């Protein structure tokens with residue numbers, strides 16, 4: 037059998053042995069300057085100097101749509117696809133696109149996963165758990181509709197949906213419309229004799245969709261509602277649930293409390309029991325892995341599951357290639373490890389890598405602490421650079437994104453300033469060791485906090501207030517290179533017209549003195565005589 041040769045060819049000009057700092061600013065895009073562009077409003081002298089100081093060493097790259105493996109150029113970027121592209125150096129079809137293709141070809145119904153869960157359809161219930169929105173980041177409503185329809189046509193007689201409301205990848209308040217849409221579909225199925233209903237729900241950030249083991253109580257709340265059929269709020273139908281819970285002061289789709297749907301006698305309509313099938317319909321991994329562990333691990337000590345039903349469980353994708361979940365931190369830690377490494381947890385080589393997690397504040401929304409742990413991340417990065425132990429030090433600074441998702445403009449301005457200060461500390465350390473930096477971002481967010489019409493003007497809601505955009509954007513992101521270790525002849529090429537994040541990996545390999553493999557997206561840099 038032929039063995040792969042992983043040795044990279046030497047770069048013809050660029051030297052090896054320089055420390056390279058790769059800095060990813062989460063949610064930091066480039067957009068026209070106005071009062072809703074928090075990066076523009078914030079004092080960001082370091083990022084400004086990179087942009088204005090060296091025009092041949094700063095440029096924009098695409099971070100959304102087909103450039104990062106999403107189905108269309110209407111799809112905003114996100115952390116999973118952005119970091120995958122940054123790490124992989126190539127453009128792979130991402131979860132959203134793979135599921136679209138499997139649904140369009142009908143292959144999804146022939147796959148092992150569907151055949152496995154189908155065995156439960158005769159006697160058991162099919163439960164579908166996931167994010168109900170058309171954000172296209174973790175899941176998509178049209179896919180859920182097709183799955184419900186397709187499963188019912190293929191023998192599922194009793195279907196229960198456990199919905200998570202969004203408000204983060206889509207406008208706050210849009211949950212009501214999504215619930216209406218799916219309720220209509222379910223009503224039609226009921227007319228055809230399929231017992232299909234929503235059984236439970238809750239806001240994504242408070243129920244189920246935690247990530248990187250930041251706060252297991254979030255997953256527990258979901259478990260109680262979805263599996264045990266228990267929640268503090270009980271309603272007869274999901275539309276009433278969402279409308280009533282949204283009427284509470286300060287209510288927000290992201291944080292709706294858990295609820296269960298009950299029958300006339302007050303009994304939950306859809307706990308998960310022995311013999312049932314469960315499908316988690318998010319294609320994105322990070323916020324489903326914890327639930328997958330709770331559903332699958334025989335030894336589990338993160339919370340008391342009370343009852344562990346014997347189920348057949350499948351996900352839309354394999355969420356973790358290392359742990360094989362399903363078998364068939366921190367809020368961003370996994371972005372520069374797990375996502376970067378192609379949704380694979382754990383080290384490639386423990387002797388050569390060290391992953392450092394700076395735990396986030398938990399139990400708060402990040403507009404309360406917009407500086408987050410930027411300073412701590414920067415200090416650890418500085419120390420790692422100064423230690424001389426590493427060829428490459430890679431970090432993700434979460435502020436622009438995490439605070440941007442809260443929709444709090446003032447706090448997002450503070451967040452952007454904090455991220456800029458963190459970049460300064462990293463660049464100072466690079467300076468001290470004679471190293472090289474590459475600063476970029478995984479997608480936009482903080483640079484535009486308002487929903488706009490086609491002409492680019494802010495849109496107003498019925499009461500005349502601007503419609504706050506909590507989600508990511510379609511904007512390009514910057515890439516800046518520099519540092520005393522950078523060969524003086526290095527500059528960005530002008531012959532690649534629309535590069536994307538996938539071009540960064542080959543660039544970084546060059547900065548380490550190597551050429552990228554032939555199938556990588558081309559490097560952004562060239563070396564001219566100086």
Ligand SMILES: O=C(O)[C@H](O)COP(=O)(O)O
Pocket residue numbers: 062063113114115116173174204205323437
């Ligand atoms: O999971 C989230 O927080 C959002 O849906 C997307 O944000 P991220 O892609 O930046 O993680």
Ligand SMILES: [Mn+2]
Pocket residue numbers: 062063114115116118437478479
């Ligand atoms: Mn991100």
Ligand SMILES: [Mn+2]
Pocket residue numbers: 063115437438441481508
């Ligand atoms: Mn985000």
